[in-house]
Amino acid sequence: MTNISPIPNWINGQEALPESDAWLEKFNPHTGELLYHVADSSVADTQRVIAAAGNAFPAWSEITPVKRGQILTEIVAAMKQRAEELADCIAIETGKPPQDAKGEVGGAILQAEYFAGEGMRLYGRSLTSGTPGKYSHTVRQPRGIAGLIVPANTPIANIAWKTFPALICGNTVVMKAAEDSPGIANLFAKITKEAGLPDGVFNVVQGRGQVAGAALVEDTRVAVISFTGSTGVGRWIAEVAGKRLARISLELGGKNPFVVCDDADLDQAVHWAALSAFSNAGQRCAAGSRILVFNSVFDEFRDKLVAKARSLKLGVSAGCDLGPVINKRQQNSILAAIATARAEGGRILCGGAAPTERELANGYYIQPTVIEGLQPSAELSCKEIFGPVATLHPVEDMATALKLANATEYGLTAAIHTRSVDRAMWFAQRVRAGVANINLGTFGSEPHMPFGGFGASGNGTREPGAEALDVYSELKNISFLTRSNLI
Numbered sequence: 001m002t003n004i005s006p007i008p009n010w011i012n013g014q015e016a017l018p019e020s021d022a023w024l025e026k027f028n029p030h031t032g033e034l035l036y037h038v039a040d041s042s043v044a045d046t047q048r049v050i051a052a053a054g055n056a057f058p059a060w061s062e063i064t065p066v067k068r069g070q071i072l073t074e075i076v077a078a079m080k081q082r083a084e085e086l087a088d089c090i091a092i093e094t095g096k097p098p099q100d101a102k103g104e105v106g107g108a109i110l111q112a113e114y115f116a117g118e119g120m121r122l123y124g125r126s127l128t129s130g131t132p133g134k135y136s137h138t139v140r141q142p143r144g145i146a147g148l149i150v151p152a153n154t155p156i157a158n159i160a161w162k163t164f165p166a167l168i169c170g171n172t173v174v175m176k177a178a179e180d181s182p183g184i185a186n187l188f189a190k191i192t193k194e195a196g197l198p199d200g201v202f203n204v205v206q207g208r209g210q211v212a213g214a215a216l217v218e219d220t221r222v223a224v225i226s227f228t229g230s231t232g233v234g235r236w237i238a239e240v241a242g243k244r245l246a247r248i249s250l251e252l253g254g255k256n257p258f259v260v261c262d263d264a265d266l267d268q269a270v271h272w273a274a275l276s277a278f279s280n281a282g283q284r285c286a287a288g289s290r291i292l293v294f295n296s297v298f299d300e301f302r303d304k305l306v307a308k309a310r311s312l313k314l315g316v317s318a319g320c321d322l323g324p325v326i327n328k329r330q331q332n333s334i335l336a337a338i339a340t341a342r343a344e345g346g347r348i349l350c351g352g353a354a355p356t357e358r359e360l361a362n363g364y365y366i367q368p369t370v371i372e373g374l375q376p377s378a379e380l381s382c383k384e385i386f387g388p389v390a391t392l393h394p395v396e397d398m399a400t401a402l403k404l405a406n407a408t409e410y411g412l413t414a415a416i417h418t419r420s421v422d423r424a425m426w427f428a429q430r431v432r433a434g435v436a437n438i439n440l441g442t443f444g445s446e447p448h449m450p451f452g453g454f455g456a457s458g459n460g461t462r463e464p465g466a467e468a469l470d471v472y473s474e475l476k477n478i479s480f481l482t483r484s485n486l487i
Contacts, residue, residue: 004034004035004036004037005036005037006023006036006037006038006039007026007036007037007038007039007182007183007186007206008039008186008206009039009041009045009049009203009204009205009206010185010186010189010190010202010203010204011048011049011052011200011203012052012055012056012199012200012203013193013198013199013200014199015186016045016048017039018039018040018041018042018045018206018207019042019044019045019048020040020042020045022039022040022042023037023038023039023040024037024038024039024040024179024206024207024208025037025038026038026093026179026180026182026183027327027328028092028095028363029093029094029095029180029323029324029325029326029327029363029364030095030315030316030323030324030363031362031363032328032362032363032364033362035092035093035183036182036183038179038182038206038207039182039206039207040206040207040208040211041205041206041207041208041211041212042207042211042212043211043212043215045205045207045212046174046205046207046211046212046215046216046219047215047219049174049203049204049205050145050147050174050216050219050221050222051221052200052203053145053172053173053174053200053201053203054144054145054172054221055200056172056198056199056200056201057142057144057145057171057172059198060170060171060172060198060201061141061142061170061171061172063170064119065118065119065120065122065168065169065170066119066120067119068119068167068168068170069116069117069118069119069120069168070116070119071195071196071197072112072115072116072119072164072167072168073113073116074195074196075112075116075191075192075195075197076109076112076113076116077195078191078192078194078195079105079108079109079112079191080109082187082191083102083105083106083109084102085187086105086108086156086184086187086188087101087102087104087105088101089183089184089187090104090105090155090156090181090184091316092183093152093155093180093181093182093183093184094152094153094155094180094181094323094326095281095316095323095324095325095326095363095364096280096316096323097315097316097317097318097319097320097321097322097323098316098317098318099318099319100279100280100323104154104155104156104157105156107157107160107447108156108157108159108160108161109160110446110447111157111160111161111164111447111464112160112164113447114164114447114448114464115164115165115167115168115447115464115468116164116168118165118168118466118469119168122140122168122169122469122473123140124137124138124139124140124475125137125138127477129479131481133481133482133483134479134480134481134482135479135480135481135482136477136478136479137477137478138475138476138477138478139475139476139478140169140469140473140474140475140476141170141473141474141475141476142169142170142171142472142473142474143169143171143223143224143247143472143473143474144171144172144221144222144223144224145171145172145173145174145221145222145223145224146162146166146171146172146173146174146222146223146224146225146226146472147174147176147216147217147219147222147224147225147226148162148163148166148173148174148175148176148226149175149176149209149213149216149217149225149226149227149228149229149237150162150175150176150177150178150185150228151178151228151229152178152179152180152181152326153280153283153284153285153326153386154280154284155178155181155184155185156184156188158228159175159184159185159188161228161463161464162175162226162228162463163175163188163202165463165464165468165469165471165472166224166226166472167197167201167202168469168472169469169472169473170473171223171224171472172200172201172202172203173201173202173203174203174204174205174216174222175202175203175204175205176205176207176209176212176213176216177204177205177206179206179207179208179209180326180327182206185204185206186204186206189202189203189204209233214240217236217237217240217241218240218241220244222241222246223246223247224246224247224248224249224471224472225237225241225246225247225248225249226248226249226463226471226472227248227249227250227251228251228252228285229252230252230253230384231252231253231384231409231410231456231457234250234252234458234459237250238250238459247471247472248459248461249459249461249463249471250458250459250461251285251451251452251453251457251458251461251463252285252410252412252453252456252457252458253285253384253410253412253456253457254285254286254287254384254410254411254412254413254453254457255289255290255381255382255383255384255408255410256276256286256287256288256289256290256410256412256413256414256415256433256442257288257290257291257292257401257404257405257408257414257415257431257433257442258272258273258276258277258288258290258291258292258414258415258416258417258441258442259292259293259395259401259405259414259415259416259417259418259427260273260291260292260293260294260297260301260417261294261297261398261401261416261417261418261420261423262294262296262297263418263419263420263423264297264417264418264419264439265417265419265439266297266300266301266304267304268417268439269301269417270301270304270305270308271308272288272415272417272439272440272441273288273291273305273390273441274305274308274309274312274368275441275443276288276415276441276442276443277289277291277368277388277389277390278309278312278321278322278368278388278390279321279322280322281322281323281324281325281366281387281388282322282325282366282385282386282387282388282389282390283325283326283386283387284443285384285412285457286412286413286435286442286443286444286445287386287442287443288390288413288415288441288442288443289384289385289389289390289391290381290390290391290393290404290405290408291305291390291391291392291393292393292394292395292401292404292405293392293393293394293395294394294395294396294397294401295394295395295396298392298394302349302370302372302392305370305390305392306349306350306370309350309351309368309369309370310350310368312368314355314357314360314365314367315359315360322368322388323363323365324360324363324364324365324366325364325365325366325386325387325388326364327364328364330364330386330387331354331364331365331366331387333385333387334366334385334386334387334389335353335354335366337379337380337383337385337387337389338352338353338369338371338380338389340379340380341371341374341378341379341380341391344374344375344378344379344380345373345374345375345378346371346372346373346374346378346380346391347371347372347373348369348370348371349370349371349372349392350367350368350369350370351366351367351368351369351370351388351389352367352369352371353366353367354366354367355367366387366388366389367388368388369387369388369389369390370390370391370392371389371390371391371392372391372392372393374391374393376393376404376407378391381393382408382409384410398423398426398427401416401427402427402430402431405427405431405432405433406430406431406432408455409455409456410453410454410455410456410457411432411433411434411453411454411455411456411457412433412434412435412452412453412454412457412458413433413434413435413436413437413442413443413453414427414428414431414433414435414436414437414442415436415437415438415440415441415442416428416431416436416437416438416439417438417439418438418439424438424439432454432455433453433454434450434451434452434453434454434457434458434462435451435453445464447464447465448464448465448466449464449465450462450463450464450465450466450467450468451463451464451465
């Protein structure tokens with residue numbers, strides 16, 4: 001290895017090198033330069049991490065939820081103190097402009113605060129009984145070891161999204177860090193230790209999903225698996241972990257519709273459509289990549305959206321609108337999908353290529369791209385692309401818009417822009433999506449709001465919100481019978 005910084009695993013409160021001394025390369029998405037080496041963990045490495053979490057579980061699970069919440073509150077305080085350091089790490093690893101990285105850290109802190117407070121709200125229920133003198137109530141109990149597999153698109157947000165509900169419920173954690181954002185997971189692990197989290201309660205395994213991630217899913221000691229990522233991998237996890245009846249939470253892909261009605265405020269619609277399609281370089285499972293526009297306003301909306309897309313600034317400095325995609329492989333995949341769309345009759349209205357400016361040429365950039373003329377059945381109209389690419393589709397009326405919105409295997413999020421409350425609620429009630437937004441973008445989950453989707457977008461679980469507690473805890477009903485002869 002060279003002098004490039006290594007990112008090892010985090011086991012039992014300290015950094016740990018991979019046993020085989022194997023390393024992956026992580027590149028800076030803005031410059032294309034080698035950023036650091038990352039532990040290429042083996043199955044044996046993963047098993048060692050799982051063992052540490054298992055050893056820590058009995059003591060951690062016996063701590064009261066209130067005390068666990070107090071410890072998590074200390075982690076929140078440490079995250080606030082080191083918010084700038086967290087944001088800098090995200091910006092470098094993922095190529096986010098600084099304001100976006102800071103916003104993500106702020107969102108993660110809000111998420112952490114919410115679940116730290118659940119220590120005093122980890123409620124059960126009192127239940128009535130048909131038997132005289134019988135009293136019943138429910139309690140939440142931890143599952144055991146939680147295997148958390150996170151993506152790189154919003155790394156600290158995803159870490160907080162899963163870690164804090166898992167810990168407040170009394171589980172210990174093995175996190176499989178994303179290959180493209182390993183540094184933020186390592187930094188977060190150090191923060192948890194400094195804040196007083198007992199050793200072994202939070203652990204990180206680095207490396208490839210096909211090896212370290214698969215070993216985590218297959219290990220019978222791991223009681224709950226929470227995964228955010230592609231639908232294909234999610235199906236494999238459901239099959240493998242489902243065979244041993246592990247608790248599984250899957251938040252998968254989306255091909256999310258953004259509907260623009262003929263009575264919409266077009267300027268607002270363009271604003272939100274651009275954010276939905278292009279912010280975070282389109283790397284959102286909730287990206288609004290299918291824009292369905294009423295015929296009577298199609299041309300006007302199209303022209304405004306193309307003008308907006310062309311005005312967006314690429315780069316990683318303050319004020320830039322979007323950075324690069326996460327790696328070279330993803331950039332090539334997006335460019336290939338655009339080429340396929342062109343061959344299928346799509347008209348590239350703007351973008352469609354990597355930028356040529358000298359300061360961007362070595363990074364993994366894609367110009368904000370708008371395509372019209374594709375059939376709803378075309379590959380790009382149906383396939384999640386995870387880049388700053390949106391397709392435009394004209395529709396005649398609400399019924400047609402709803403039919404096209406639902407013509408997908410996914411069902412994660414949806415948005416509609418209209419001044420009509422009737423139209424908005426009619427659509428929101430009928431669209432096949434776990435999240436329906438009105439006069440907003442297709443994204444925007446908050447810590448106390450459940451997020452998840454229908455169909456190929458998930459398996460029916462919801463994180464975050466109080467619903468996440470159902471993922472990470474086991475519900476137990478306790479009953480007792482009082483003596484009736486005391487009087």
